[in-house]
Amino acid sequence: MSRLARPSRNAAPVAVAIAVLGIWWLVAHNGGSGWVQAMGDVVFGTLFIGILGPAVVLTCAKINIVSAPVDCTAGTPADISFAASTRLRVCARTPFEGEAFVGPVGRRQAPEHAVALVPQRRGVLDFVTLDIATASPFALQWWTRRVLLPLPSTLYVAPRGGRPDSFHLRAHDDTGAAIDWVQTDAGQPRGARPYQPGDSRRRVHWSATAHAGELMVRELERPSAEPVTLTVVLPQDPQEADRVAERALGTITRFLERGSNVLLATLEASGPVTASVADRRGAGRRLARAVANASANANANANADTGYP
Amino acid sequence: MRTLEAIKRANRPGPPEHSIRLRAACFFTVTAAIAACASMGEVSDAAAFGAIGLVALGMVFSYFTRRHPPGWVKIVVAAAAIGVSVWFVHAVSAPAADVTSVEDPLTVLLVSVLVVHSFHVPSRRDLMFSLAASAGLMAVAGAQAIDLIFGFYVVAWAGCTVWGLIEMWASASDGGRLAPTRLGIVLATVIAAAAAIFLVLPAPQVAAKLNLLARAGDGGSIGVPGALAGDAGSPSQLSRPGTPGGPTRVGGYLGFAGSLNTALRGNLGDTVVMLVRAQRPSYWVGETFNTWNGESWSATDSATQTLRQQSPFVLPLPLGSNASGQTDLQTFYVANSTANLVFHAQSATELWFPSSKIYYSTDDTIVSPIGLGKGAIYSVESTVRTPTAGQLRTAGSDEQLPAAVEASSLQLPHAYPRVAALAEKITAGDTNNYDKVESLIAWMGAHTHYSTDIPPLPAGADTVDEFLFGNRVGFCEQISTSLAVMLRSIGVPTREAVGYVPGPYDPITDLYQVRANDAHAWVQVWFPGFGWQSFDPTAVVPLANPAPGTAALAYIGHALRRIPIVPVGGALLTFVVAATFLHWRRSRPLTWAERIAWSAERAGRRAGRPRRPDETFSEYAATLDDLTGSGSGAWRELAEPVEASAYGGHHPPPEAQRQMVRRARRLRAGRQRDEDRDLHPVA
Numbered sequence: 004m005s006r007l008a009r010p011s012r013n014a015a016p017v018a019v020a021i022a023v024l025g026i027w028w029l030v031a032h033n034g035g036s037g038w039v040q041a042m043g044d045v046v047f048g049t050l051f052i053g054i055l056g057p058a059v060v061l062t063c064a065k066i067n068i069v070s071a072p073v074d075c076t077a078g079t080p081a082d083i084s085f086a087a088s089t090r091l092r093v094c095a096r097t098p099f100e101g102e103a104f105v106g107p108v109g110r111r112q113a114p115e116h117a118v119a120l121v122p123q124r125r126g127v128l129d130f131v132t133l134d135i136a137t138a139s140p141f142a143l144q145w146w147t148r149r150v151l152l153p154l155p156s157t158l159y160v161a162p163r164g165g166r167p168d169s170f171h172l173r174a175h176d177d178t179g180a181a182i183d184w185v186q187t188d189a190g191q192p193r194g195a196r197p198y199q200p201g202d203s204r205r206r207v208h209w210s211a212t213a214h215a216g217e218l219m220v221r222e223l224e225r226p227s228a229e230p231v232t233l234t235v236v237l238p239q240d241p242q243e244a245d246r247v248a249e250r251a252l253g254t255i256t257r258f259l260e261r262g263s264n265v266l267l268a269t270l271e272a273s274g275p276v277t278a279s280v281a282d283r284r285g286a287g288r289r290l291a292r293a294v295a296n297a298s299a300n301a302n303a304n305a306n307a308d309t310g311y312p
Numbered sequence: 313m314r315t316l317e318a319i320k321r322a323n324r325p326g327p328p329e330h331s332i333r334l335r336a337a338c339f340f341t342v343t344a345a346i347a348a349c350a351s352m353g354e355v356s357d358a359a360a361f362g363a364i365g366l367v368a369l370g371m372v373f374s375y376f377t378r379r380h381p382p383g384w385v386k387i388v389v390a391a392a393a394i395g396v397s398v399w400f401v402h403a404v405s406a407p408a409a410d411v412t413s414v415e416d417p418l419t420v421l422l423v424s425v426l427v428v429h430s431f432h433v434p435s436r437r438d439l440m441f442s443l444a445a446s447a448g449l450m451a452v453a454g455a456q457a458i459d460l461i462f463g464f465y466v467v468a469w470a471g472c473t474v475w476g477l478i479e480m481w482a483s484a485s486d487g488g489r490l491a492p493t494r495l496g497i498v499l500a501t502v503i504a505a506a507a508a509i510f511l512v513l514p515a516p517q518v519a520a521k522l523n524l525l526a527r528a529g530d531g532g533s534i535g536v537p538g539a540l541a542g543d544a545g546s547p548s549q550l551s552r553p554g555t556p557g558g559p560t561r562v563g564g565y566l567g568f569a570g571s572l573n574t575a576l577r578g579n580l581g582d583t584v585v586m587l588v589r590a591q592r593p594s595y596w597v598g599e600t601f602n603t604w605n606g607e608s609w610s611a612t613d614s615a616t617q618t619l620r621q622q623s624p625f626v627l628p629l630p631l632g633s634n635a636s637g638q639t640d641l642q643t644f645y646v647a648n649s650t651a652n653l654v655f656h657a658q659s660a661t662e663l664w665f666p667s668s669k670i671y672y673s674t675d676d677t678i679v680s681p682i683g684l685g686k687g688a689i690y691s692v693e694s695t696v697r698t699p700t701a702g703q704l705r706t707a708g709s710d711e712q713l714p715a716a717v718e719a720s721s722l723q724l725p726h727a728y729p730r731v732a733a734l735a736e737k738i739t740a741g742d743t744n745n746y747d748k749v750e751s752l753i754a755w756m757g758a759h760t761h762y763s764t765d766i767p768p769l770p771a772g773a774d775t776v777d778e779f780l781f782g783n784r785v786g787f788c789e790q791i792s793t794s795l796a797v798m799l800r801s802i803g804v805p806t807r808e809a810v811g812y813v814p815g816p817y818d819p820i821t822d823l824y825q826v827r828a829n830d831a832h833a834w835v836q837v838w839f840p841g842f843g844w845q846s847f848d849p850t851a852v853v854p855l856a857n858p859a860p861g862t863a864a865l866a867y868i869g870h871a872l873r874r875i876p877i878v879p880v881g882g883a884l885l886t887f888v889v890a891a892t893f894l895h896w897r898r899s900r901p902l903t904w905a906e907r908i909a910w911s912a913e914r915a916g917r918r919a920g921r922p923r924r925p926d927e928t929f930s931e932y933a934a935t936l937d938d939l940t941g942s943g944s945g946a947w948r949e950l951a952e953p954v955e956a957s958a959y960g961g962h963h964p965p966p967e968a969q970r971q972m973v974r975r976a977r978r979l980r981a982g983r984q985r986d987e988d989r990d991l992h993p994v995a
Contacts, residue, residue, distance in 0.1 A: 023444060026451070037822025038454035038462055041510065045470055046447055048506030052498060053477065084966060090488030108487040117967050140498045141477035142436075142484040 008061040011136060011145040020050040020143075053143030060139045061146045064089050066105070068131065071154050074284055076161045077245070080119035083131070083154075087116075090139060096132040096149070098124040098160070124241065125162040125248055125291050129154055161287025165249025167257040195219045230264035230279060237270070237295040248290045255286040269293040326435030328378040331483040337476035338433070338442045339371050342426050344472055345449035348465035352456040354419040363423050370430030378434040385432050392428040396421055422449045436483060443476055458587050458645050458821055474499065510819070511865075567789070567810040567833060568598055568651035572609040574789040575769040580828040585650050585812070587823040590642040593814035594657035594696070595834060595846055596826065600675045601808040602720040604797065606774040609808045612720065616673045624693075625663040625670055627678075637697035645823070646688040654678035654690065655811055658846060662693040675807070676844070699842045704746040707839040721805035721838060724797065731776060731794075732801035745804050749837055752798050753849045760784040760791060762850060788850040789833040795849045796835050805838035809846065904969040905954045911976040912936060912947055918980075929955055946979055 024047060065088040075081035080101070085093065087106035094102045100123055105116040120131070131154060136147040195211040198218035211219035235251045237244035258265045259282065268277040271292045280286040329335070343364050350360035377385070403417040426445050433439050450469050454462065482489050490498065566576055588596065601609035619625050640657045654663065654670065656678065663670065663678065666688070671679040699707075738755045739748040760779070764787045769778055776797045779790045786794075792808060799806040810833045815826040836844040902910065912933060913923050919939050923932045933947035940947075950972055956962040964972070 019444070023447060026448065037818065037820050038457040038466065039451055040822065041506075041820055042447075042450055042454050042466055042470075044506040044510040045466075045502070047509050048502040048504075049474070049477070051505045052502045056498070056501070082965075090485045092485065104486045104488065106488065107491075108489060116970075117965060138484060139481055139488065140490055140494070142481040143477070 008058040008146040008148040010058070011147050016054055016144045020054060024050070049141065050143065053141035055144075056141070057137045057139055057144055057146040060089060061091075061135065061137050061148050064091060064135065064137065064148075066091060066093070066133075066135060066150065066152065068152050068154055071131075071156070071158055073156055074159050074161065074287060075122060076287065077122050077125050077163050080121050081158070082117045083120050084117045089137065092136040092145075093118060094134040094136065094147075095120045096134060098122050098126060098128070099131060122160045125160050125245055127291050128158040128160060159288040159291040161284075161291050162245055162248035162252050164256060165246065165251075165253040167253040168250055192221045192223055194222045196222050230266045231258050232266040232268060232277075233258075234268040235290065235293060237293055239295045244295055248293065252283070252286055252290055255280060256283050259283065259286070270295075325381070326437045328434050329436045329439060329483060330378070331479055332375070334436070334439055334476060334479035334483050335371050335375055335433075337472055337479050338439045339368060339430075341443055341469060341472040341476055342367050342430070342446045342449075344465060344469035345446035345453070346423060346426070348450055348453040348462065348469065349419050349423065351462070351465060352453045354416055354453065354456065355423060359423075363427050366427045367430040370427065371433065373431055374433040374438075381432060381434045389428050389432045393425055396424040396428075419449070419452050422452065436480060439476070440480065443473055446473070458589075458823055460820065463820070474502075567609075567831070568653055570610065572599075572601055572789060572808065572810055572833065573607065574609070574775040574793050575607060575773075577764045577787045577789065580831055582827045582829055584647045584825055585828050585830075586647050586655070586826045587645040587821070588642055588814070588826055589645075589823050590657065590814075591640050592638075592657075592696075593817070593824065594640065594642075594694075595809070595832070595848070596642075596644075596655040596812040596814070597658055597676060597809055598651065598653040598655050598811040599677050599809070600836065600844075601810070602675065602717075603723055604725060604793070604800075604808070606725045606776075607769075607772070609793070611673070611675060611677070616671055616679075618669055619672050620669040622668070623664050623666070625665060625672075627660050627663060627672060628674070629659075629661065637695040640694045640696045641691065642694070643689065643691040646684050646686060649683065649685045652680040652682065652684050653811075654680055654692070656692040657694040657696055659696060659843070660692050660694045664691040666690065697842055699839070699845070701746060701750075704839050704842065704845065705744045707744075707746070707841050718805055721807050722800050722803065724800055728776065728797060728801050731780060731798055734780065735798040735802045738798075739802060745837065745839065748802065748804060749795075749799065749847055752795055753847060756791060756795060756849045760786070760794075762787065762791065791850050792833045792835045792848070795847070799835070799837065807836050807844070809834055809836050904973050905957045907973050908950050908954050908976040911973075911980040912950070915980040915982075929958075940979075946975070950976055950979075 024043070028043070067086055069084040069086045071083045072081050077098075085105040090104060090106040090108065092102065092104050099120040101118060101120040103116070103118040105118060122128075131152050133150050133152060134147050135150055136145050138145045195208045195215075196219065197215075198207070198220050202220045206220040206223070208219045208221045233251065233255060235247065237247055255265050255267065259280070265280050265286070266277060267280050267286060267289050268275065269289055269292070270276075272294055276289070276292075278289070280289055346355070346360050346363050346367075349355050350357055355363070374381070400417050400421040422445060426442065426449070429438070429442065429445070433442060446469065450466070453465070478490060478495070566573060599611065601611050603610045603612045617628075619627070637659070642657055644655060654660075654665065656663075658676065660676070660678065665680070667681050669681055671681065673679075735748075735752060739751050742748045742751055761784060763785050766785055766787070769775060775790055776794050779786045779794050780798075796806045796808055810831070812826045812830045813832045815824045815830045817824050832848075832850070834846055834848040834850070836846050839845050909929060912929070916922055916932065916936055916939070919936070921935060921939055927935075930948065930951045933951035936947040937945050953962075953964055953968075953972065957964070963969075
C-alpha cells in the first residue's frame with residue numbers, strides 16, 4: 004500500500020480556490036492596496052493549508068487495529084476497534100463494507116473506536132484493507148489513502164447459514180411425514196435422573212417418578228452411530244463457492260443439532276483436510292478456510308445442486 | 313445533458329447543518345466584514361447595524377428551518393439576489409455614473425447578498441458560501457484602507473474565519489477537534505505560508521483606472537487665483553518666503569512658496585504629510601525653479617495656464633517629454649494640511665482632482681485652486697521615462713530647448729570663476745553631459761558632508777561659494793544648488809526641483825508615508841530626446857526600488873525595536889508560566905470514569921452542592937438526581953458502571969463509554985431535554 008495520499012473529488016475546492024484568488028488578485032491589481040494583498044496572502048495560506056494540509060495529516064496519520072473478533076459470519080457486523088492518531092474517516096474495502104469516523108474527538112478522548120464492519124464474503128483474513136480519509140484542519144478538501152492493517156489475530160469469516168440440503172436429511176424418510184422432525188431423544192437408556200427444566204416430556208420415566216416421589220427422566224447414552232461425512236467441493240466461481248459453503252454450513256448445523264457426529268472433508272490451501280467438527284463455530288472456521296478444488300471442479304457440475312457427493 | 317446533471321447535482325441541497333458553533337462563527341465573520349466596510353465609509357453605520365441585525369435574524373431562521381427549508385424562502389432569496397445584481401449593473405453602467413465609483417455599489421451588492429443569503433443557509437455548503445462572500449467584502453474594504461487601524465478588522469475577520477473553518481471540520485468529521493498544540497501548528501503554518509507568499513510575490517500595482525480617487529478635504533478656497541498657500545497650518549493661508557525667524561508650517565517646507573531660500577532649512581519635524589500609493593517610488597515633484605540669484609531660487613519665464621474641464625484633467629506634455637514611457641499611477645492621500653501644490657511623479661499627463669480647474673505651468677508645476685487639507689485625495693498618471701546611462705550618454709542634439717528656456721536654464725547671477733574652474737577640472741575627461749553630471753555628483757559625495765545642523769548663512773552671502781569653498785557642509789538645497797551652478801557654469805542646462813522623496817514604504821498598507829522632513833531639493837538636467845532628468849547629489853547612492861520582502865523585514869525590525877521590553881517580557885513570562893501550569897494539569901489523560909465523575913462534581917458545584925470527601929460516587933449521584941428533581945435517576949445509572957469499573961474491573965465497551973461520557977456532559981450542561989430525546993428517540 005502506498006503512503007501517498009490522493010485528493011478526493013478535488014475539482015470543486017480547487018476551482019473555488021482559484022476563483023477566490025483570481026477575484027482577489029483583480030481587486031488587488033486594480034486597487035493596489037497592501038491590505039488587500041496581505042489579506043489575500045492569508046486567504047492563500049488558508050486555502051493552501053486547507054487543500055494540501057490534509058495530505059500531510061493523512062501521510063503522517065497512524066492507525067492500527069486494537070482488537071477484533073476471531074470469528075464472525077459473512078453479512079453480520081463485526082466490531083473491530085481502531086486506534087488512530089488523528090480523526091479519520093475509514094471506509095472498508097472488499098471483503099468488508101462499512102464507513103465510520105475513528106480517532107480522537109478531543110484532547111482527552113481515548114483514540115480507540117469500535118467500528119462495525121460487515122464482511123461480505125467468507126474467508127480467512129489476516130489483514131483489513133481500508134481507505135482512510137481526512138480533511139483536517141479546515142474541511143476544504145478530502146484526501147484518501149489506502150492502508151492494509153494487520154488484524155491482531157486471524158479472523159475467520161464463516162459463510163452465512165444457508166438452507167440445509169434437504170435430500171440428505173430425508174434420505175431415510177421418504178414418506179414426507181417427518182420432514183421437519185428432529186430426533187432429539189435418540190440413544191440407549193442408561194439411568195434416570197431428576198427432571199430439569201428443558202427436558203422433553205417424552206423422556207419422563209413414570210416408574211422412577213413414582214418410586215422416587217419426584218419427576219424423573221431417562222438418561223440416554225449418545226447413539227454410537229457412524230459419523231456423517233460431508234465432503235465440500237467448492238467451485239471456482241467465488242460467489243458460487245460462497246453459496247455452496249452456506250448450504251454446507253446449514254446442513255452441518257442441522258446434523259449437529261440432531262446430535263450426529265460430522266466429519267467434514269474440505270480442500271484447504273495446505274491440502275485436503277478431513278476432520279470432525281464439534282460445533283457451528285468449528286464448521287464455520289473449516290468452511291472459511293476451504294478453497295476451491297480445481298481438479299474436482301469438473302465433477303462439480305454433476306453435484307452442483309447439492310455440493311456434496 | 314452531463315452539464316445539466318452536474319448543475320442539478322451541484323444544486324442538490326446538502327444535509328442540514330446542526331452545529332450552532334459553526335453558524336455563530338459564520339455570523340461573526342460576516343459581521344466583521346460588514347463592520348470593516350462601515351469603518352471605511354462604504355456603508356453607513358445605520359446600514360451596517362441593520363445588515364448585521366438582519367444577518368443574525370436570518371441565521372436564526374435558517375437554523376430552525378434547516379431540516380425542511382421552506383420553498384418560498386429560496387425563491388425570495390434568489391429573486392432578491394437577482395434584483396440587487398441588476399441594480400448593481402445599472403449603478404455601475406449608468407452614463408452619469410463615474411467609473412471610479414464602482415466600489416460603493418459593489419459593497420452594497422455584497423452586503424445585500426450576504427443579508428438575503430443568511431435566510432437560506434441550511435447546510436454546511438451554504439455556510440461556506442457566507443465565509444467566501446465575507447472574504448470578498450473584506451477585499452473591497454481593504455482596497456480603501458490606508459492605515460494600520462484596519463488591521464483590527466483583519467485580525468477579527470481572520471480569527472472568525474479560522475474558527476468557522478475549524479468548526480466546519482468538527483462538523484464534517486462527527487466531532488473531530490484539533491488539539492491546542494495541533495491548532496497552533498496549523499495556524500503557524502498558515503501564517504508562514506501567507507508570509508512566504510507576501511515576501512516572494514511583488515506588491516500589487518494599480519493597473520487600471522477603476523479606483524483612482526479624487527476627494528476634497530477640509531482645505532477651503534484660496535482667495536488669490538493661482539497663488540500658493542498652506543502657511544501656518546491653514547491650507548488657505550497664502551505662503552510667504554521663508555525667513556530665519558518665520559513660522560515653520562506643518563509639512564511646511566520653506567521652498568513651497570514661490571521661491572527657495574537656500575540659506576534656510578527649517579525644522580520640519582516628522583509629521584506625516586501625505587500617504588502615496590504608487591506603482592513605483594519617485595521624487596514627488598512640487599515645484600521647479602530656473603532662476604538663481606546667489607541666495608534663492610525662483611521661477612520665471614514659465615507660462616501658467618488655467619485648465620478648466622471635468623476631472624480627469626488631461627495635461628499638456630511637459631517640455632521635452634513624449635508620450636512613450638512607463639505609466640505610473642499615483643494616489644495622494646493628504647494627511648495634514650500642506651501647500652496647494654499638486655505633487656506628482658515627473659511628467660504628469662492626467663490628473664483626477666476635486667475641482668473644476670487647475671493651474672498648470674510648462675515647468676511641470678501644478679497648483680490647486682483649493683487648499684489641500686486633511687482628507688483630500690487626488691490621483692495622477694505620469695508617463696515616466698527611465699533612460700539608461702548609455703542612452704543618456706549618447707543623447708543626441710536633435711531636440712533643443714527653446715531659446716528662452718535654454719537661457720534661463722543656464723542663467724547665473726554673476727560669474728563663478730572658481731566654481732567653473734573646479735567643475736572643469738572635475739569633468740576634464742568627460743565627453744558628454746551625463747558623465748559630467750556623474751563626475752560632479754561623485755566628487756560631491758567624496759568631498760562634502762550633509763547636515764541640517766548648521767547656522768543660517770549670513771545675509772548677502774552666495775550659497776554656492778560658501779558651500780563649495782567653505783567647510784563643505786550643508787543640506788540638500790545647498791548641495792543641489794551647488795551642483796546646478798557647477799553644471800550651468802560648464803554649459804549644461806539645469807534647473808532646481810523641490811518636492812518630497814518617496815518616504816518609507818509600508819508593505820501592509822502599500823503606501824509611501826511622506827513626512828514633513830522628507831521635503832527635498834534636487835537637480836534636473838536637460839537631455840535631448842529625454843527631457844528633464846532628475847539627479848540627486850545628496851543621495852549619492854541611487855534610490856532603489858524597495859522589494860516588498862526587504863521593506864517588510866525592515867518594517868518588522870523597526871516595529872520590534874519599538875516594543876517595550878519590560879511589560880511585554882513580563883506578559884510573556886506570565887503567559888509561559890500559566891501555559892506550563894495548565895499543560896501540567898492537563899497532561900494526565902482522564903479515563904472515561906474520571907470524566908463522568910468530573911462532570912458530576914462540576915454539575916453539583918454549579919447546583920451549590922459540592923461533593924463531600926466521605927461521600928461515595930453513588931451517594932453523590934443520588935443526591936444530584938434529587939437536586940435536579942427529574943426523578944429519572946440518570947446520575948445513578950451512570951454511577952453504577954463507573955463504580956463497577958473502578959472497583960470491579962468491569963469495563964464497558966468503548967462505544968458505551970463514549971455514550972456515557974456524552975450523557976454525563978449533557979446532564980452537566982443541564983440539557984435534560986436532549987437527554988430525554990436520546991433515551992426515547994422518535995421513530
